Amino acid sequence: MDHKTTLIQHINAPADKVWAVISDIPGSAATLSGVDSIQMLTEGPYADGTRWKETRTMMGRAETVEMWVSQSEPPSENRGGSTTVKALQGGADYTSRFALTERDGGTDLTLTFGAEVLKPSRLSKVMMAVLGPIGMRITRKALARDLAEIAAKAESL
Known part of the structure; x- marks a missing residue:
C-alpha cells in the first residue's frame, strides 16, 4: 500500500x-522552516x-530520519537535472524526487513524494486506509511550504 503526491513550483x-x-x-x-x-x-559534495x-517537527513532534541521495543528475545546458532522496522510517520507504525543467526564463521544480509501507499488517492496512489521506x-x-521556501532562496541568489 503506497501513497504518492506531486507538486510543481515555478521559480524565477x-x-x-x-x-x-x-x-x-x-x-x-x-x-x-520545517527542518x-x-x-x-x-563528507564531500552532493552526489549519489x-x-x-x-x-523535522510535524504535528508538534520532532522526528529524526536518516536520508540519502539515491540518484543525482545536476542540470546542464541540455537538460534540467533531477535528484532522488530516500529514507526508511517506521516500516515505510519514503522517496522524494526533484525534477528541474527550465521554462519561461525560470525553472519548474517538480517534487514527487511517495510513501510505501513495507510488509503491511492487516491493522496497518486499515490504519493507512483511514489515516493515510489525512497524513x-x-x-x-x-x-x-518547502517548495515555496526553496523558490524564495533560489530567487535571492
Whole structure:
C-alpha cells in the first residue's frame, strides 16, 4: 500500500541556482522552516550516496530520519537535472524526487513524494486506509511550504 503526491513550483531563477539550493543539505535547516537540524553523515559534495540525518517537527513532534541521495543528475545546458532522496522510517520507504525543467526564463521544480509501507499488517492496512489521506494532506502542505521556501532562496541568489 503506497501513497504518492506531486507538486510543481515555478521559480524565477535558472536551474543551476535552484540546484544550488536543493543540493545544499548542510544549509537546508536555514532555508526550510520545517527542518530543525541537519547532521551530515558523509563528507564531500552532493552526489549519489550522500547521507545525513534530518530532524523535522510535524504535528508538534520532532522526528529524526536518516536520508540519502539515491540518484543525482545536476542540470546542464541540455537538460534540467533531477535528484532522488530516500529514507526508511517506521516500516515505510519514503522517496522524494526533484525534477528541474527550465521554462519561461525560470525553472519548474517538480517534487514527487511517495510513501510505501513495507510488509503491511492487516491493522496497518486499515490504519493507512483511514489515516493515510489525512497524513498525505499534512505532508502535501509541508512539501508545498518547502517548495515555496526553496523558490524564495533560489530567487535571492
